[in-house]
Amino acid sequence: xxxxxxxxxxxxxxxxxxxxxxxxxxxxxxxxxxxxxxxxxxxxxxxxxxxxxxxxxxxxxxxxxxxxxxxxxxxxxxxxxxxxxxxxxxxxxxxxxxxxxxxxxxxxxxxxxxxxxxxxxxxxxxxxxxxxxxxxxxxxxxxxxxxxxxxxxxxxxxxxxxxxxxxxxxxxxxxxxxxxxxxxxxxxxxxxxxxxxxxxxxxxxxxxxxxxxxxxxxxxxxxxxxxxxxxxxxxxxxxxxxxxxxxxxxxxxxxxxxxxxxxxxxxxxxxxxxxxxxxxxxxxxxxxxxxxxxxxxxxxxxxxxxxxxxxxxxxxxxxxxxxxxxxxxxxxxxxxxxxxxxxxxxxxxxxxxxxxxx
Numbered sequence: 137x138x139x140x141x142x143x144x145x146x147x148x149x150x151x152x153x154x155x156x157x158x159x160x161x162x163x164x165x166x167x168x169x170x171x172x173x174x175x176x177x178x179x180x181x182x183x184x185x186x187x188x189x190x191x192x193x194x195x196x197x198x199x200x201x202x203x204x205x206x207x208x209x210x211x212x213x214x215x216x217x218x219x220x221x222x223x224x225x226x227x228x229x230x231x232x233x234x235x236x237x238x239x240x241x242x243x244x245x246x247x248x249x250x251x252x253x254x255x256x257x258x259x260x261x262x263x264x265x266x267x268x269x270x271x272x273x274x275x276x277x278x279x280x281x282x283x284x285x286x287x288x289x290x291x292x293x294x295x296x297x298x299x300x301x302x303x304x305x306x307x308x309x310x311x312x313x314x315x316x317x318x319x320x321x322x323x324x325x326x327x328x329x330x331x332x333x334x335x336x337x338x339x340x341x342x343x344x345x346x347x348x349x350x351x352x353x354x355x356x357x358x359x360x361x362x363x364x365x366x367x368x369x370x371x372x373x374x375x376x377x378x379x380x381x382x383x384x385x386x387x388x389x390x391x392x393x394x395x396x397x398x399x400x401x402x403x404x405x406x407x408x409x410x411x412x413x414x415x416x417x418x419x420x421x422x423x424x425x426x427x428x429x430x431x432x433x434x435x436x437x438x439x440x441x442x443x444x445x446x447x448x449x450x451x452x453x454x455x456x457x458x459x460x461x462x463x464x465x466x467x468x469x470x471x472x473x474x475x476x477x478x479x480x481x482x483x484x485x486x487x488x489x490x491x492x493x494x
Protein backbone atom coordinates (compact mmCIF):
# COMPACT_ATOMS: atom_id res chain seq x y z
CA UNK A 137 0.00 0.00 0.00
CA UNK A 138 1.40 3.38 -1.02
CA UNK A 139 2.22 5.65 1.86
CA UNK A 140 0.03 8.76 2.18
CA UNK A 141 1.92 12.03 1.75
CA UNK A 142 0.91 15.45 3.09
CA UNK A 143 -0.49 18.05 0.70
CA UNK A 144 0.93 21.56 1.14
CA UNK A 145 -1.64 24.28 0.45
CA UNK A 146 -1.11 27.47 -1.56
CA UNK A 147 1.16 30.01 0.19
CA UNK A 148 0.19 33.62 -0.44
CA UNK A 149 2.94 36.26 -0.55
CA UNK A 150 3.91 37.48 2.91
CA UNK A 151 6.36 39.82 4.61
CA UNK A 152 9.40 37.83 5.72
CA UNK A 153 10.00 40.35 8.50
CA UNK A 154 6.66 39.33 10.02
CA UNK A 155 6.76 35.60 9.34
CA UNK A 156 3.77 33.53 8.30
CA UNK A 157 1.76 30.37 8.90
CA UNK A 158 1.55 27.73 6.16
CA UNK A 159 -1.06 24.97 6.14
CA UNK A 160 -1.23 21.42 4.83
CA UNK A 161 -3.57 18.45 4.79
CA UNK A 162 -2.80 14.85 5.74
CA UNK A 163 -5.25 11.96 5.46
CA UNK A 164 -2.98 9.14 6.56
CA UNK A 165 -4.04 6.74 9.33
CA UNK A 166 -0.86 7.12 11.38
CA UNK A 167 -0.71 9.59 14.27
CA UNK A 168 1.70 12.49 13.75
CA UNK A 169 3.69 14.41 16.37
CA UNK A 170 5.34 17.18 14.30
CA UNK A 171 5.92 18.48 10.81
CA UNK A 172 9.11 19.43 9.00
CA UNK A 173 9.12 22.31 6.51
CA UNK A 174 11.94 22.67 3.99
CA UNK A 175 12.32 25.87 1.94
CA UNK A 176 14.82 26.45 -0.86
CA UNK A 177 15.78 29.62 -2.72
CA UNK A 178 14.44 29.21 -6.27
CA UNK A 179 17.28 31.18 -7.87
CA UNK A 180 20.10 29.18 -6.22
CA UNK A 181 18.44 25.91 -5.25
CA UNK A 182 20.01 26.15 -1.79
CA UNK A 183 18.04 25.26 1.33
CA UNK A 184 17.45 28.35 3.47
CA UNK A 185 14.99 26.93 6.00
CA UNK A 186 14.63 23.39 7.39
CA UNK A 187 12.89 23.21 10.75
CA UNK A 188 10.35 21.07 12.58
CA UNK A 189 7.23 22.27 14.39
CA UNK A 190 5.81 20.10 17.16
CA UNK A 191 2.09 19.52 17.45
CA UNK A 192 -0.79 17.77 15.81
CA UNK A 193 -2.27 20.87 14.09
CA UNK A 194 -1.73 20.91 10.35
CA UNK A 195 0.15 24.18 10.34
CA UNK A 196 3.77 25.33 10.39
CA UNK A 197 4.64 28.80 11.74
CA UNK A 198 7.59 30.42 9.98
CA UNK A 199 9.28 32.81 12.46
CA UNK A 200 10.04 36.43 11.49
CA UNK A 201 13.25 37.27 9.60
CA UNK A 202 14.03 33.69 8.53
CA UNK A 203 13.65 34.59 4.86
CA UNK A 204 14.51 37.63 2.73
CA UNK A 205 11.93 39.90 1.11
CA UNK A 206 12.02 40.22 -2.65
CA UNK A 207 12.88 36.56 -3.31
CA UNK A 208 10.99 33.55 -4.68
CA UNK A 209 11.07 30.34 -2.65
CA UNK A 210 9.94 26.71 -3.01
CA UNK A 211 8.53 24.88 0.01
CA UNK A 212 7.63 21.26 0.80
CA UNK A 213 6.58 19.55 4.02
CA UNK A 214 6.59 16.15 5.65
CA UNK A 215 5.17 14.78 8.90
CA UNK A 216 6.79 12.76 11.66
CA UNK A 217 5.05 9.73 13.16
CA UNK A 218 5.03 8.39 16.71
CA UNK A 219 7.66 5.81 15.74
CA UNK A 220 10.09 8.61 14.82
CA UNK A 221 9.81 7.90 11.08
CA UNK A 222 8.80 10.48 8.44
CA UNK A 223 6.35 10.51 5.61
CA UNK A 224 7.52 11.35 2.11
CA UNK A 225 7.69 15.05 1.26
CA UNK A 226 4.59 16.76 -0.04
CA UNK A 227 4.11 18.58 -3.31
CA UNK A 228 6.27 21.65 -3.85
CA UNK A 229 4.69 25.10 -3.55
CA UNK A 230 6.28 28.26 -4.95
CA UNK A 231 5.76 31.58 -3.14
CA UNK A 232 7.08 35.12 -2.81
CA UNK A 233 8.41 36.99 0.19
CA UNK A 234 7.55 40.68 -0.16
CA UNK A 235 7.94 43.69 2.08
CA UNK A 236 4.52 44.72 3.37
CA UNK A 237 3.14 47.74 1.53
CA UNK A 238 2.54 51.12 3.09
CA UNK A 239 -0.96 52.59 2.66
CA UNK A 240 -1.25 56.19 3.80
CA UNK A 241 -4.87 57.35 3.79
CA UNK A 242 -4.86 61.10 3.25
CA UNK A 243 -7.70 63.59 3.93
CA UNK A 244 -7.74 62.65 7.64
CA UNK A 245 -5.82 65.15 9.76
CA UNK A 246 -3.70 64.40 12.81
CA UNK A 247 -6.72 64.71 15.08
CA UNK A 248 -8.76 62.19 13.10
CA UNK A 249 -11.08 64.73 11.44
CA UNK A 250 -12.38 65.36 7.93
CA UNK A 251 -14.13 68.55 6.92
CA UNK A 252 -17.00 67.74 4.61
CA UNK A 253 -19.96 65.41 4.22
CA UNK A 254 -18.62 64.18 0.87
CA UNK A 255 -14.96 63.16 0.87
CA UNK A 256 -12.76 61.70 -1.86
CA UNK A 257 -10.43 59.55 0.22
CA UNK A 258 -6.95 59.08 -1.20
CA UNK A 259 -4.75 56.15 -0.18
CA UNK A 260 -1.16 56.56 -1.29
CA UNK A 261 0.53 53.20 -1.91
CA UNK A 262 4.24 52.35 -1.78
CA UNK A 263 6.08 49.01 -1.70
CA UNK A 264 9.83 48.52 -1.43
CA UNK A 265 10.06 45.58 -3.86
CA UNK A 266 8.22 47.30 -6.69
CA UNK A 267 5.06 45.21 -6.29
CA UNK A 268 2.20 47.04 -8.02
CA UNK A 269 -1.49 47.07 -7.16
CA UNK A 270 -3.81 44.96 -9.31
CA UNK A 271 -7.13 45.86 -7.65
CA UNK A 272 -8.32 47.79 -4.63
CA UNK A 273 -11.56 48.37 -2.73
CA UNK A 274 -12.67 50.77 0.01
CA UNK A 275 -14.98 49.82 2.88
CA UNK A 276 -16.86 52.20 5.21
CA UNK A 277 -17.66 51.12 8.79
CA UNK A 278 -19.55 52.70 11.66
CA UNK A 279 -17.99 53.46 15.03
CA UNK A 280 -18.52 49.84 16.17
CA UNK A 281 -16.67 48.71 13.01
CA UNK A 282 -19.83 47.22 11.53
CA UNK A 283 -19.80 47.42 7.74
CA UNK A 284 -21.90 50.25 6.26
CA UNK A 285 -20.89 49.97 2.61
CA UNK A 286 -18.37 48.21 0.37
CA UNK A 287 -17.47 50.29 -2.66
CA UNK A 288 -16.88 48.84 -6.14
CA UNK A 289 -13.71 46.96 -6.99
CA UNK A 290 -11.34 49.45 -8.60
CA UNK A 291 -8.41 49.11 -11.00
CA UNK A 292 -5.65 51.70 -10.53
CA UNK A 293 -4.71 53.92 -13.43
CA UNK A 294 -1.24 54.97 -12.29
CA UNK A 295 0.50 51.72 -11.29
CA UNK A 296 -1.35 51.78 -8.00
CA UNK A 297 0.36 54.80 -6.47
CA UNK A 298 -2.80 56.83 -5.73
CA UNK A 299 -6.02 55.00 -4.89
CA UNK A 300 -9.24 57.02 -4.64
CA UNK A 301 -12.85 56.54 -3.56
CA UNK A 302 -15.58 59.14 -2.99
CA UNK A 303 -17.70 58.66 0.12
CA UNK A 304 -20.91 60.69 0.34
CA UNK A 305 -23.47 61.53 3.01
CA UNK A 306 -21.24 61.41 6.08
CA UNK A 307 -22.99 62.64 9.21
CA UNK A 308 -21.46 65.46 11.21
CA UNK A 309 -19.78 64.50 14.54
CA UNK A 310 -20.34 60.78 13.95
CA UNK A 311 -17.46 58.31 14.17
CA UNK A 312 -16.52 56.18 11.16
CA UNK A 313 -13.77 53.86 9.94
CA UNK A 314 -12.49 53.86 6.36
CA UNK A 315 -10.52 50.87 5.08
CA UNK A 316 -8.58 50.37 1.85
CA UNK A 317 -7.79 46.80 0.79
CA UNK A 318 -5.30 46.18 -2.02
CA UNK A 319 -4.46 43.04 -3.95
CA UNK A 320 -1.11 43.17 -5.77
CA UNK A 321 -0.13 41.56 -9.06
CA UNK A 322 1.31 38.56 -7.21
CA UNK A 323 -1.65 38.16 -4.86
CA UNK A 324 -0.35 40.01 -1.80
CA UNK A 325 -3.41 41.22 0.15
CA UNK A 326 -2.92 44.21 2.43
CA UNK A 327 -5.25 46.70 4.10
CA UNK A 328 -5.22 49.89 6.13
CA UNK A 329 -8.11 51.05 8.33
CA UNK A 330 -8.37 54.46 10.02
CA UNK A 331 -10.97 56.11 12.24
CA UNK A 332 -12.30 59.59 11.49
CA UNK A 333 -15.04 62.04 12.46
CA UNK A 334 -16.62 64.51 10.00
CA UNK A 335 -16.91 68.07 11.32
CA UNK A 336 -17.96 70.59 8.73
CA UNK A 337 -19.77 73.83 8.15
CA UNK A 338 -23.40 74.04 7.13
CA UNK A 339 -23.49 77.55 5.62
CA UNK A 340 -26.57 79.60 4.95
CA UNK A 341 -26.99 80.73 1.36
CA UNK A 342 -28.50 84.07 0.32
CA UNK A 343 -29.26 84.26 -3.38
CA UNK A 344 -30.64 86.65 -5.97
CA UNK A 345 -32.17 85.17 -9.12
CA UNK A 346 -32.59 87.45 -12.14
CA UNK A 347 -34.46 86.60 -15.35
CA UNK A 348 -34.15 88.20 -18.75
CA UNK A 349 -36.18 87.60 -21.90
CA UNK A 350 -33.84 87.00 -24.85
CA UNK A 351 -36.28 87.77 -27.66
CA UNK A 352 -33.98 87.15 -30.62
CA UNK A 353 -33.10 83.63 -29.47
CA UNK A 354 -36.50 82.74 -28.03
CA UNK A 355 -35.50 81.76 -24.50
CA UNK A 356 -35.37 83.13 -20.96
CA UNK A 357 -31.95 83.65 -19.39
CA UNK A 358 -31.74 82.95 -15.65
CA UNK A 359 -28.83 84.40 -13.65
CA UNK A 360 -28.26 83.37 -10.03
CA UNK A 361 -25.90 85.32 -7.77
CA UNK A 362 -25.16 83.56 -4.49
CA UNK A 363 -23.54 84.94 -1.36
CA UNK A 364 -22.47 82.36 1.18
CA UNK A 365 -22.61 83.43 4.83
CA UNK A 366 -20.82 81.31 7.42
CA UNK A 367 -22.04 83.24 10.44
CA UNK A 368 -24.15 86.18 11.56
CA UNK A 369 -23.24 89.56 10.10
CA UNK A 370 -23.28 92.40 12.65
CA UNK A 371 -22.82 96.16 12.63
CA UNK A 372 -19.41 97.44 13.58
CA UNK A 373 -20.95 100.07 15.83
CA UNK A 374 -23.11 97.56 17.70
CA UNK A 375 -22.14 93.90 17.53
CA UNK A 376 -25.44 92.90 19.15
CA UNK A 377 -27.32 94.26 16.13
CA UNK A 378 -27.64 91.43 13.63
CA UNK A 379 -28.21 92.43 10.02
CA UNK A 380 -27.39 91.50 6.46
CA UNK A 381 -26.33 94.41 4.30
CA UNK A 382 -26.33 94.48 0.52
CA UNK A 383 -25.02 98.05 0.31
CA UNK A 384 -21.42 97.19 -0.46
CA UNK A 385 -19.85 97.93 -3.82
CA UNK A 386 -18.37 95.17 -5.94
CA UNK A 387 -15.27 94.91 -8.07
CA UNK A 388 -16.02 93.30 -11.48
CA UNK A 389 -19.26 91.97 -9.95
CA UNK A 390 -17.12 89.48 -8.08
CA UNK A 391 -15.21 90.84 -5.06
CA UNK A 392 -16.91 92.92 -2.40
CA UNK A 393 -15.31 96.27 -1.50
CA UNK A 394 -15.41 96.84 2.26
CA UNK A 395 -14.99 100.52 3.21
CA UNK A 396 -12.97 101.34 6.31
CA UNK A 397 -15.90 103.13 7.96
CA UNK A 398 -18.20 100.12 7.55
CA UNK A 399 -16.12 96.97 8.07
CA UNK A 400 -17.64 93.57 7.42
CA UNK A 401 -18.00 91.75 10.74
CA UNK A 402 -19.36 88.29 11.44
CA UNK A 403 -19.95 86.59 14.76
CA UNK A 404 -20.70 82.96 15.68
CA UNK A 405 -18.65 81.70 12.77
CA UNK A 406 -19.17 77.97 12.34
CA UNK A 407 -15.51 77.07 12.08
CA UNK A 408 -14.58 73.46 12.61
CA UNK A 409 -12.24 74.18 15.48
CA UNK A 410 -11.24 77.55 16.86
CA UNK A 411 -7.52 76.89 16.40
CA UNK A 412 -7.59 75.58 12.82
CA UNK A 413 -8.99 77.56 9.89
CA UNK A 414 -8.25 78.86 6.40
CA UNK A 415 -9.07 82.36 5.14
CA UNK A 416 -8.66 83.97 1.71
CA UNK A 417 -8.97 87.79 1.53
CA UNK A 418 -8.87 90.03 -1.56
CA UNK A 419 -7.15 93.33 -0.75
CA UNK A 420 -6.78 96.66 -2.58
CA UNK A 421 -5.62 100.21 -1.76
CA UNK A 422 -4.33 99.39 1.72
CA UNK A 423 -1.78 101.91 3.00
CA UNK A 424 1.47 100.86 4.65
CA UNK A 425 1.77 100.44 8.42
CA UNK A 426 -1.99 99.93 8.81
CA UNK A 427 -4.04 97.30 10.62
CA UNK A 428 -6.60 96.23 8.01
CA UNK A 429 -8.09 92.98 9.34
CA UNK A 430 -9.01 91.52 12.72
CA UNK A 431 -10.14 87.97 13.46
CA UNK A 432 -11.69 87.84 16.92
CA UNK A 433 -12.90 84.77 18.82
CA UNK A 434 -16.56 84.33 19.70
CA UNK A 435 -17.85 86.37 22.69
CA UNK A 436 -14.42 88.01 23.08
CA UNK A 437 -12.98 84.84 24.64
CA UNK A 438 -9.56 83.81 23.41
CA UNK A 439 -6.90 85.72 21.51
CA UNK A 440 -7.77 87.95 18.51
CA UNK A 441 -5.44 88.05 15.50
CA UNK A 442 -4.55 91.43 13.96
CA UNK A 443 -3.25 91.74 10.40
CA UNK A 444 -0.90 94.59 9.47
CA UNK A 445 0.19 95.62 6.00
CA UNK A 446 3.74 96.90 5.37
CA UNK A 447 5.52 97.78 2.16
CA UNK A 448 6.98 94.29 1.67
CA UNK A 449 5.04 91.92 3.91
CA UNK A 450 1.91 91.14 5.91
CA UNK A 451 2.19 90.51 9.65
CA UNK A 452 -0.24 88.61 11.86
CA UNK A 453 0.02 89.63 15.52
CA UNK A 454 -1.43 88.07 18.68
CA UNK A 455 -1.10 89.54 22.20
CA UNK A 456 -1.27 87.56 25.44
CA UNK A 457 -0.19 88.57 28.96
CA UNK A 458 1.98 91.39 27.67
CA UNK A 459 3.70 89.22 25.09
CA UNK A 460 3.32 89.52 21.32
CA UNK A 461 3.43 86.67 18.81
CA UNK A 462 4.24 87.78 15.24
CA UNK A 463 3.94 85.75 12.04
CA UNK A 464 5.32 87.06 8.74
CA UNK A 465 4.21 86.39 5.17
CA UNK A 466 6.51 85.93 2.20
CA UNK A 467 8.63 88.98 1.35
CA UNK A 468 7.16 90.77 -1.65
CA UNK A 469 6.93 94.44 -2.68
CA UNK A 470 3.32 95.60 -2.09
CA UNK A 471 2.57 99.10 -3.45
CA UNK A 472 -0.18 101.07 -1.68
CA UNK A 473 -2.50 100.80 -4.69
CA UNK A 474 -1.75 97.14 -5.39
CA UNK A 475 -4.35 94.41 -5.56
CA UNK A 476 -3.31 91.24 -3.78
CA UNK A 477 -4.70 88.05 -2.31
CA UNK A 478 -3.88 87.13 1.27
CA UNK A 479 -4.00 83.45 2.18
CA UNK A 480 -4.11 82.61 5.89
CA UNK A 481 -3.86 79.15 7.42
CA UNK A 482 -3.92 78.77 11.22
CA UNK A 483 -2.92 75.38 12.62
CA UNK A 484 -2.68 75.10 16.40
CA UNK A 485 -0.51 78.11 17.38
CA UNK A 486 1.18 78.57 13.98
CA UNK A 487 -0.09 81.03 11.37
CA UNK A 488 1.04 80.66 7.75
CA UNK A 489 0.64 83.73 5.53
CA UNK A 490 1.09 84.06 1.79
CA UNK A 491 0.68 87.15 -0.39
CA UNK A 492 0.08 86.96 -4.14
CA UNK A 493 -0.12 90.11 -6.24
CA UNK A 494 -3.01 90.19 -8.72
